[in-house]
Amino acid sequence: MPTRIHVNGREAVVDAALDTPLLYVLRNDLQLNGAKYGCGAAQCGACKIILDGRDVPSCVVPLSAAVGLRIETVEGLARNGRLHPVQQAFIDEQAAQCGYCTAGMVIAAKALLDRSPRPDEGDIREAMAAHLCRCGTYHRIIRAVQRAAARMTP
The missing domain is CATH 1.10.150.120 ([2Fe-2S]-binding domain)
Incomplete structure (x- = not known):
């Protein structure tokens, strides 16, 4: 079922199960590969993203929890060709x-x-x-x- 999410200031539509970890949606569906799979248990920090202003491990956040929230990845930090x-x-x-x-x-x-x-x-x-x-x-x-x-x- 298509799901709309807001990533790096843009709306994206993904076709993934709502229980899919957000990390997989970002990497596999949206090709945003900055967040890395490290431990899969929210213990290493390699997969961190910002979800509505809070840094969270995306490996344990289901897609359903991100619907309607602002998602920021490392790819979205630079503006107008300038690094954050x-x-x-x-x-x-x-x-x-x-x-x-x-x-x-x-x-x-x-x-x-x-x-x-x-x-x-x-x-x-x-x-x-x-x-x-x-x-x-x-x-x-x-x-x-x-x-x-x-x-x-x-």
Whole structure:
């Protein structure tokens, strides 16, 4: 049955069962491959998206729960050919190595800065606690979020 969802500022119609994890709909039906399958149990953060302003693991959110809500993926953050300040800060701080977890961390950082424009280091650590990075760039990630916060607040 066709289902309408709102993704990255646009309406999309997908033909998927309502109990399909949103991660699969984004990747398989809409070819939005930024969110990654990591654990499938909301434990690693690789699949994070923003759903109506909250960062959530898309691997455990059924399509039915997203109907009528705004979905943002890492692909939707850049505007007019310019990276979002969080994306640019991750590049500037070399916060990504293999890159597998990066999209989820960028999403979590954006969601944090949307709700708390001037987070302290503790706030950043808490927001990133649900993300696993095998490359160990955590100190760079914290600096990237701090850099993005500085750029985004006057």
